[in-house]
Amino acid sequence: MSLFSQTENLQKQTKSLTQKATELMRNENYEKSLILSRQALSQAIALKNNELIATSYNTIAANFDQLAEYEKALFYYKKALIYADKTNNNHLKNWINNNLGNIYCFDKKEYSKGIYYYKKSLEYSTKIADSSEILFTKLNISWAYFDIGKYNKVLPYLEYINKYHKKHGDESTIVAINMLNGMYHSYANNSQKAYFYFEKAIESGKKGREKSDLSFAHQEYSKFLFKMKKFKKAYENLNAYNELTAKLNDEEKLRKINVAGINLEIDEYKREIDNIKTEYKTNHQILLERQSKNKLISIIIITALLLFIVFSYMYFQNKQLKQTNKLKDIESKIQENIITASINGQEMERKKIASFLHDNISALLSSAAMHLTIFSTKNQNNSEEITKTKAILIQTHYKVRDLSHSLLPTLLARFGLFYALNDLCEMNSNSTIHFHYSSDVSDATRYNEDYEMKMYFIISELLNNITNHSKANKAKLHLKEINKELHILVKDNGVGFEINQFQTIEGFGLNQIKARINTMKGKFNIISRPNQGTTIEIIAPIDYES
Incomplete structure (x- = not known):
């Protein structure tokens, strides 16, 4: 097989992995989606294909977005945009800029940045003449302006949305568009139209599956009713908003820990x-x-x-x-x-x-x-x-x-020790130092919850020591499981030190880590010399998940 054919096959395989990862994410199987996304990213980097790299990063970011890990999502969206800007794919640029706008506006509440990315998204959707994307982007910009009280800037976008919604919109946006119209007419003191659109928003929200939209519709309607001094009906809608919000919060509430x-x-x-x-x-x-x-x-x-x-x-x-x-x-x-x-x-x-x-x-x-x-x-x-x-x-x-x-990292609790450590290495890597992660154990492997947390914070402290003290530019973390024991190797090419120095370190340092490993009936060994880097080996008996 020729080199060209091998490259073409690898590109097809990478696209297929990304498509499967996206489908898994839509079905809320985030763990498998993230695993496939990272596999696709590795292959895309090997191919040096900027479009595939950008798509893989965007899929990883979207998973974290769904998991409410907004800082991680923002990190990977920005990486995706760097590679997307090196391509001619305006569809991809539109997609990523819109995602960044969503993060800044609706999660971080940094509206000036969010509106900037929405308008960049609008430029690309206009270039590719995608009427549907233009509609949804203008809908997002309208929401952002409403959230910061700039109602006078909403009208041009709202007129476009009302004109083309039936042609390019879908049922998922009906509640939002009716709310926008109700909010605008409330601002414009057109109470009759405001009543009409808010009632339509409530009616369509009750028929839909997205209870968060219905909750928000009750909240905005109650504000308008208070303004109109319709206090009884305002309190009814406010109570409906509180009940829906409580149900939504109960569904997402994490299991409390009885400490x-x-x-x-x-x-x-x-x-x-x-x-x-x-x-x-x-x-x-x-x-x-x-x-x-x-x-x-x-x-x-x-x-x-x-x-x-x-x-x-x-x-x-x-x-x-x-x-x-x-x-x-x-x-x-x-x-x-x-x-x-x-x-x-x-x-x-x-x-x-x-x-x-x-x-x-x-x-x-x-x-x-x-x-x-x-x-x-x-x-x-x-x-x-x-x-x-x-x-x-x-x-x-x-x-x-x-x-x-x-x-308490949610990634550790949700996906386990190995996936959290993989992500920790990637997040700590920068232009000054690169952490290489490798493991003979599958990322899906789970141990006892307390054991995973102990090992995560021990390894996290070792990586922090490398970043803060070693002056290294390369480091690696390797894990393997042998005879029901977890073998951990942490190595850097930094300045090193005399072995007897670690006895004097205070706080949660090497001496304390050694003491803790000893109580677990494990082994802790340090190999280091000045200007020759440092290697730390840990062997800890595994406490398996019940």
Whole structure:
């Protein structure tokens, strides 16, 4: 087979992988979709085909978008756009720019950036004369302008949408278009038309499957009714909005983690360790007292039993040395257990805080923003202070959500250790350093949840050390499973160090990692020399998923 034929076959295979990945994503099978997308990306990079690379990155980003991992989605969408801009494929450019606009407007609430990408998308859809894409992009721009209160800029887009919707739109946009018309006529003080379109939005929303659109329609209708002083009907729609929103939140709520019992066990474990330490200190004190008495007796009979005293002295000295060494070993094990219990407690607190932020603080911020919006609408108060307060509440809500994800990575919980580590290497790679990830274990392999979290944070700390201290430009992470043990190799080409240095590192550093691996009955080994890089080998018994 010729080189040209091989390349052509590989291109067809890569396109097929991307199409399968897209279909899996639409069926909400995100794990398999991401696996196929990454396979397609590797082949596209090998082919040096910018269009296929851009398409693969876009599919990866779309999966993270569906999983509400918006920072990751943004990262991969931007990568997709870099490669798409190197091609003549205006369809692809239109698609990616529109996705970026969605992220900035509806997830990050950075409307100026979102509108910029929407308008870029509109340029490309106009170039390819895709009337359907033009319609949907103008619909998105209209939403963005409504969200930031720039109603005067909406009319040209809304007129186009109303004119061509029947020809190019579909049933999924009926609720949105009716809401837009209702909101615009409310702004224009045309109450009759506003009533008409809001009622149509509610009616079409009840027939559709997308409950979030119906929820939003009730919310916007309630604002208009408050404005018109139709308070009873306004409260009915507001209650409908709250009920639908609660149902939607319940469907997406993550399983809460009951850490109270675990924390209690940790506290009991610490108390047990303290008791053991106290017991050994008491034994040591008793031994010293006995030894002192024996020395005193020896001095009294020294003239008669000099030889016996010498042998007795050597015997007790040897016994003391053994006891001291034994005590040091016990104290070392106690210290390791204290470190492990402390770090386990920190991890449990991570879960508890992440759950609390997601399920309580974030919900309260959203509720506060909604009530402030209703108050300003009811009192026709559009002061700058209230507008800024609403913006601050929304921004705080998204920062709390991002903090929750950073405390407990959702990718680790959803797809497992190996997929999360693969993504961690890719996210940490940049123009200064590249992390190469390889594993003999399938990304789909799952272990016990606590075991996965422990190994993830240990490896994450090792990668952070390389980034912050090694001055390396290349590093690799390799994992394999042998005889029910996980073998981990972390290696870099950085400045290295003297092995005895890591004993003095404070915090969750190498010394603490070693202590933790020891309590897991594992092995921890460091190979390093100045200017010759560092290699860290870890062998940890696997705690399999029940």
